[in-house]
Amino acid sequence: MRSSVSVFAFMAVIVAFAYPAYGADIAKIGVVNFQRILSESEPGQDIQARLQAKGGEMESDLRSLGKEIEALEEELKQRATVISKEKREEIRREMDIKRYDLQSKQKKYQSELRELESKMLEKLQTEIFSLAEEIGKKEGYLLIIEKSAAIYYPSSIDITDQLIEKYNASATDS
Secondary structure, three states: OHHHHHHHHHHHHHHHHHHHHHHOOOOOEEEEOHHHHHHHOHHHHHHHHHHHHHHHHHHHHHHHHHHHHHHHHHHHHHHOOOOOHHHHHHHHHHHHHHHHHHHHHHHHHHHHHHHHHHHHHHHHHHHHHHHHHHHHHHHOOOEEEEHHHOOOOOHHHEOHHHHHHHHHHHHHHO
16 A cells, blocks of 8 residues: 555656656757767868877887897897907997887887877867857757767767868868
8 A cells, every 4th residue: 555655656746747848848969979070070180190190200210229229239149259248248238228218218209199199189179079069059959978978879869970060161261
């Protein structure tokens, strides 16, 4: 008896709160795929190209330092029996210094690249969020969320293409 009263009271509360919603507009929700915007928009592609170019420069520098170390190793191998002990020690010290330089540069370059990527993506994200907010206000969206925050959504509420188009247009205007 008591449980049927609880169920009835619960149903009454639901109906009371749901009834006014019948006359209200349906909430307009949008979903944005930030990763697609990064890979398909002109500014996003520009960021990726600049990061790849910078990474390529760094990799080239590291590769040349690695070749210097290999050359020293080869020299030591070939001349090990004909050079003095002091000269062998000198070549080994030089190799150790170059190895340490290589490791230091690798860490430095990784840090620089991560920092550059972070700054560029933060700027892109700020611009995208601003455009999404503009679209949301203009078109009456109640909520616009990033795709990764949604477990399920119908493709009809995905506004990524619209955002890419607007972002590309704003990038060419600047």
